[in-house]
Amino acid sequence: MRHSEFALNTLKEVPSEAEIVSHQLMLRAGLIKRLASGLFTWMPIGVRVLRKVEAIVREEMNRAGALELLMPAVQPAELWQESGRWDQYGPLLLRMSDRHEREFCFGPTHEEVITDIARKELRSYKQLPVNYYQIQTKFRDEIRPRFGVMRSREFIMKDAYSFDLDEDGVISSYEKMYDAYVRIFERLGLKFRVVIADSGEIGGNRSQEFHVLADSGEDAIAYCDADDYASNVEMAATPEPEGEPAAPAQEMQTIDTPGVKTIEALAELLGVRSDQTLKTLIVDGDDGPVALVLRGDHELNAVKAQKLDGVASPLNMADPGTVFKATGSEPGFAGPVGLAIPVFFDHATATMSDFVVGANEKDKHHTGVNFGRDLPAPDTVDLRNVVEGDPTPGGGGTLQIARGIEVGHIFQLGDKYSQAMGAKVLDADGKERVMQMGCYGIGITRIVGAAIEQNHDENGIIWPDALTPFDVSIVPINMHKSDAVREAAESLYRELTNMGYEVLLDDRDARPGFKFADCELLGIPHRLVVSDRNLKNDELEYRHRRDSESATLKREDALKKLNGSRIS
RNA sequence: CGGGGCAUGGCGCAGUCUGGUAGCGCAUCUGCUUUGGGAGCAGAGGGUCGGCGGUUCGAAUCCGUCUGCCCCGACCA
Numbered sequence: 001m002r003h004s005e006f007a008l009n010t011l012k013e014v015p016s017e018a019e020i021v022s023h024q025l026m027l028r029a030g031l032i033k034r035l036a037s038g039l040f041t042w043m044p045i046g047v048r049v050l051r052k053v054e055a056i057v058r059e060e061m062n063r064a065g066a067l068e069l070l071m072p073a074v075q076p077a078e079l080w081q082e083s084g085r086w087d088q089y090g091p092l093l094l095r096m097s098d099r100h101e102r103e104f105c106f107g108p109t110h111e112e113v114i115t116d117i118a119r120k121e122l123r124s125y126k127q128l129p130v131n132y133y134q135i136q137t138k139f140r141d142e143i144r145p146r147f148g149v150m151r152s153r154e155f156i157m158k159d160a161y162s163f164d165l166d167e168d169g170v171i172s173s174y175e176k177m178y179d180a181y182v183r184i185f186e187r188l189g190l191k192f193r194v195v196i197a198d199s200g201e202i203g204g205n206r207s208q209e210f211h212v213l214a215d216s217g218e219d220a221i222a223y224c225d226a227d228d229y230a231s232n233v234e235m236a237a238t239p240e241p242e243g244e245p246a247a248p249a250q251e252m253q254t255i256d257t258p259g260v261k262t263i264e265a266l267a268e269l270l271g272v273r274s275d276q277t278l279k280t281l282i283v284d285g286d287d288g289p290v291a292l293v294l295r296g297d298h299e300l301n302a303v304k305a306q307k308l309d310g311v312a313s314p315l316n317m318a319d320p321g322t323v324f325k326a327t328g329s330e331p332g333f334a335g336p337v338g339l340a341i342p343v344f345f346d347h348a349t350a351t352m353s354d355f356v357v358g359a360n361e362k363d364k365h366h367t368g369v370n371f372g373r374d375l376p377a378p379d380t381v382d383l384r385n386v387v388e389g390d391p392t393p394g395g396g397g398t399l400q401i402a403r404g405i406e407v408g409h410i411f412q413l414g415d416k417y418s419q420a421m422g423a424k425v426l427d428a429d430g431k432e433r434v435m436q437m438g439c440y441g442i443g444i445t446r447i448v449g450a451a452i453e454q455n456h457d458e459n460g461i462i463w464p465d466a467l468t469p470f471d472v473s474i475v476p477i478n479m480h481k482s483d484a485v486r487e488a489a490e491s492l493y494r495e496l497t498n499m500g501y502e503v504l505l506d507d508r509d510a511r512p513g514f515k516f517a518d519c520e521l522l523g524i525p526h527r528l529v530v531s532d533r534n535l536k537n538d539e540l541e542y543r544h545r546r547d548s549e550s551a552t553l554k555r556e557d558a559l560k561k562l563n564g565s566r567i568s
Numbered sequence: 569c570g571g572g573g574c575a576u577g578g579c580g581c582a583g584u585c586u587g588g589u590a591g592c593g594c595a596u597c598u599g600c601u602u603u604g605g606g607a608g609c610a611g612a613g614g615g616u617c618g619g620c621g622g623u624u625c626g627a628a629u630c631c632g633u634c635u636g637c638c639c640c641g642a643c644c645a
Contacts, residue, residue, distance in 0.1 A: 012594065012606065013580045017638065027579095037637065143569080146639090261644065281645055291645090299643050317642055331645045358645065385643090478603060513605030520605095531604075541604095 001470070002493075003506045008045055010518050020216050022452035023148030025461050029521050031448070038145025038153030045522070046448070048469035048502075050156070053447050054135055056187050056466060057158050064180040066131040066160050071113045073137055077103035079112040083420045094141045106139040111417045111439060114161040118435065119423035125165045128425065128435070129173050133160035135444060150405065150449040151218075157445075162438040163418075165427060170412050170436040174206065177410050177440045181210055184442070185408070189464030190451055193404060195221050196231040206412040210442075211404025214453035221404045222386045226397025233401065234303045236386040237393060241350035250354045250368030252337075258363040261332030263296040266365065270356060273297075277356040278349060278369075280334040282323045282341075284312040289326045291343040293336050296356075298348060298384040305383055310342055333358040336375055337366055345378035405450040406443075413437040452523075461523025462545050465565070470504040472496055472562065473524040475516065477531035480509045489530045492540075492555075501562070520545065526562055 011028045018024040026032045031046030042050055058068065077095075080086035086093075086105075094106040107113070114132055122130060135158045145153050162173035178194075185192045190212050197209040209232060211221055223230035260266050267274045277296030282289050283305065290310055294300060306313035320331055326341050327334045335358035336343050356367050371377045390399045415434045417423070424432045448467070455462045463469070474496075476489035493505045504524060506515045512529075519527055529541035529550070540558040543550040544565075553561065 009578080009595085011579060015579065016574090016581095019639080034637095144639095144641095263644090279643085279645065281643075283642095294643085302642070315642075317644075320645095323645070327645080329645090334645045475604095481603080509603095511603050511605080511607060513603090513607085515606090516604085517606045529604080533604080 001502075001504050003504060003508050006044065006504070008043075010521055018148060020147050020150070020453070021456055022150065022216075022449040025452055025456060025521070025523075026148055026449065029461060029523070032149060038142060038151075040149055040152055040154075042445075045469045049448050049463075049467055050444065052467050052469075053188065053444050054156075054158075057184055057442055057444065058135065060180045060184045060187070061133050061158070061160065063183075064131070064176050066133045066180075068134060069117075069132050070134050070136060071107075071110050071117075073107050073139070074104050075107045075110075075113055077105065079116055079421075080105060083112050083115070083417055085112070092140050092142070094139050108138055108140040109157075109441075110134070110136075110159055111161065111413075111437075112421070115417040115421045115423050115437070118161075118163050118418070119421060122163060122423070122425050122435065125425050125427045125433070129162060129164045129169050131160055131162040131173055131177075131438075133158060133440075147218075148449055149445045150453075152445065155443060155445045158442040160440040162440070163423070163435045164438075165425065165433060165435065167436055170414070170438050174410060174412050174438050177438065178208065181408050181410065181440070181442070185210060185212075187466055188447065188451070189466045190447075190454060192407070193221060193223060193230045193402070195223075195404070196235050197409065208410050209406050210408030210410075212407050212447070212450040212454055213402055213404050214450060215403050216453050217403035217405040219404050219406055220385075221402045222390075222399045223402060224392040224394060224397045225400050226392070227394045229392050229394055233385050234301065236399070238347055238382050238384060238386055239391050239393075241347050241380055243351055245351050245353040245371055248353060248368070248370040248373055250370075252366055252368045252370070252374045254359050254361075254364055254366055256363060257333075257365045260363075260365070266356060267296065270365075270367065272356060276352070276354070278336065278352070280336055280339075280343075280358055282318040282326055282331070282334055284316045284318055284322070285310050285342065286312060289318045289322050289341055291326070291334065291336060291339055291341055292346075292383055293343060293349055293378075294346045294384050295348045295352065298346065298387070300383060301385045305344075308344060308381060308383075311344075327358075327360040329358075329360050329362050333360060333362055333364060335360055335366060335369075337369060343378075344383060345380045346383040347380040348384060350378065350380045405446065405453060407447050407450050408440075408442045410440045411438060413439050456523070459517070460521035463523040463525060465525055468523065468525055469502070470522075470524050471501045472503045472526045472528060473519045473522075474503060474505045475512065475519060475527060475529045476506070477512050477529060477533075479507060479530075482532050484535055485530055485532055488535055492528065492530060495559075496562075499559075499563075526565070528558060528562075 009030050014024045015027050018027055030043050032040040034040055096104050138157050139154050142153050164170045164173055192212050195209050197207045220233040222233050222236040260269055263274050263279055274296040279294050279296050281292045302315040305311055306315040323331045353370050354368050356365055357369050359366050386399055388401045392399055418435045418437055423435050427433045451467055452461050474489055476485045479486045493503055496503045525545050527543045538555050539552050540555050541550045541552050542558045
């Protein structure tokens with residue numbers, strides 16, 4: 001592609017709409033244009049990247065034996081009513097009516113449609129297993145779209161759905177997808193981790209997420225420094241307490257803490273560490289409010305809390321009126337001493353002694369509180385987020401925390417949809433059996449953003465070879481003055497193109513620095529500079545996007561160098 | 569949804585308080601000079617100042633209203 005024929009606009013200044021680096025660079029490099037909140041046009045250079053991602057995903061899905069189909073983006077309400085999700089899904093689902101007042105939605109996912117296909121197409125166990133997939137546009141009406149294509153409302157997803165006769169079958173289909181996903185992310189050239197995930201509302205038993213590692217990631221991942229354990233922090237278990245609390249050294253006292261409503265303020269006022277305090281959170285329960293008690297420096301884990309018997313799901317903090325009724329005080333001074341509602345203590349509180357708690361009275365806290373004396377020794381539960389340094393479930397190491405961007409998710413669904421929608425086949429005994437399903441998603445558009453989050457520097461994007469819109473950039477110096485440079489650049493362009501490279505020839509009449517800056521912003525991995533200076537010796541200047549220095553090489557050596565770095 | 573902010577040429581912004589000919593930088597176009605790290609000079613094009621309504625002799629500016637966009641939002645008990 002000649003630059004002069006590729007209508008590409010780059011920006012020197014950062015559009016103010018963009019907050020994170022991938023969004024900024026995608027706008028500056030001209031990959032995307034925003035149309036409305038959470039809606040983006042993929043410009044020609046962006047589409048080149050998108051197609052690379054799709055091609056790899058498609059190849060590996062096909063290799064794994066999955067069958068590509070394409071379902072409608074718009075789906076009839078009846079199917080969603082049949083699965084029960086028309087009412088469950090909430091405002092995330094974009095609903096619409098046609099001219100006959102029939103209701104539809106723009107698909108946020110396709111379990112209903114595929115299950116409908118499966119119940120019509122699949123009759124016999126002999127047809128199983130089947131894994132259908134598509135690469136297609138979804139719409140989810142996010143509360144707050146942000147981070148460019150990373151959390152947009154419309155996005156492209158590869159979604160796959162497997163159908164098996166029994167649980168052994170699902171496990172096998174799931175494992176095939178796991179292997180395919182590992183190959184996909186390896187081929188994409190991204191650093192990633194597979195983590196144990198919450199299967200959440202979708203149900204089913206087993207679920208893993210694929211995260212691209214990046215400091216700006218929205219998700220926290222806990223992983224072991226000694227084995228291959230990795231988990232979404234939402235799901236990472238904390239250990240049961242070991243040992244006994246130290247013997248009380250202080251008497252319980254009630255002290256004045258006017259206006260002190262936060263743990264930080266409390267710790268500062270009393271000159272204690274936050275891990276010597278307890279925080280007591282009042283949340284809605286199934287039958288009136290319940291209290292959750294954590295060490296002051298720990299964070300509540302909502303996913304864990306809402307799974308407890310008696311705690312409302314989804315988790316909801318009690319309103320101030322309820323807090324007042326339950327504790328006799330406004331929020332900020334709740335504590336477990338003398339509290340008449342159910343109380344859950346986190347594991348980490350079990351070994352504490354001489355700690356500080358709210359006194360259930362405005363502007364008062366208790367100090368020197370101890371289990372066994374001021375409070376009954378608790379049965380503790382797992383309520384908190386893990387933190388760096390916690391022991392791992394395998395016991396072999398300690399947890400580290402990394403940030404990640406979720407780009408893939410695989411589930412064993414079981415029969416949730418097939419049961420609700422009657423997707424059955426006949427087994428070898430001629431009996432009807434409800435099929436077992438799995439579902440497997442990859443965020444195609446999100447991968448592009450995640451790749452940039454992981455691979456960039458102050459000058460721009462640094463594409464992994466597998467994703468780059470162009471492999472090589474040819475930068476001629478003074479091409480419009482020097483026929484020798486022009487001819488050399490054109491012949492190099494033809495030769496590389498014939499060799500199968502995707503080449504961007506910067507044939508603009510611009511100064512070198514301008515071209516270099518664009519080249520780096522666009523993140524093209526290989527750059528060849530053609531100049532009179534080097535042509536005399538039949539030389540080219542080669543520089544990889546990650547290099548800090550250029551190398552002047554004989555033309556054939558430069559080509560060899562390119563070939564040597566070829567991956568496919 | 570709650571809170572905050574913004575809306576002026578393709579992008580980034582000033583002008584609004586204190587009403588009086590719509591401006592700057594980047595980008596674009598033309599010409600000349602320039603050509604190894606986002607060039608210089610000279611000129612040019614491009615804006616119903618988000619929409620509607622009001623106040624006024626006069627509104628980007630004041631008032632009302634609507635719309636759009638951005639940011640923050642369990643961890644406080």
